[in-house]
Amino acid sequence: GAVVSQHPSWVICKSGTSVKIECRSLDFQATTMFWYRQFPKQSLMLMATSNEGSKATYEQGVEKDKFLINHASLTLSTLTVTSAHPEDSSFYICSATGTSGDQETQYFGPGTRLLVL
């Protein structure tokens, strides 16, 4: 079945550095990908919608200059956390919409754990 992968699965970085997270759709083309953030013991919060070949749409309260999203192909979207700070430490999860049989379904990636020291 359709699978979404993320890389890396976890990353530790120093405060002030930038971190790039990749989200790939395997075996299907994803015109739209979504980025969520999940803090410990909390729910998933949508950060942005990423459409192939166009600018991402950010949810209210999400800084577009801090969380750079690029969706250069139908199978790859990247999230770059620029000048990361400890408060950016979180679990970042991407999802992609694809078709399973005749039904459109949303598939989630395994997540990327970011720890900013």
Added chain:
Amino acid sequence: QQQVKQSPQSLIVQKGGISIINCAYENTAFDYFPWYQQFPGKGPALLIAIRPDVSEKKEGRFTISFNKSAKQFSLHIMDSQPGDSATYFCAASGADSWGKLQFGAGTQVVVTP
């Protein structure tokens, strides 16, 4: 502002028992209601989903009940097993925003042996 309200926050059920999780929404534009299961350190996995044109959907031990007039939906896990111990999230999205899921707060389910 949480668009989907979920309860209870946590639930302990004995093996073989029934786990029931409830969700309520306000936005009548929502037309897709999935339930996700998440284990610690993993991404959420789709369990079962329903659209408003049906009142109930069953897949194995998992059943969604949907009440359109009350704007409520619930997940029933029958014959709960220790392997079902996880966090469960309800979610909702609208036809004009397919894929943009609004998640409930989550319910941590613990199934005791």
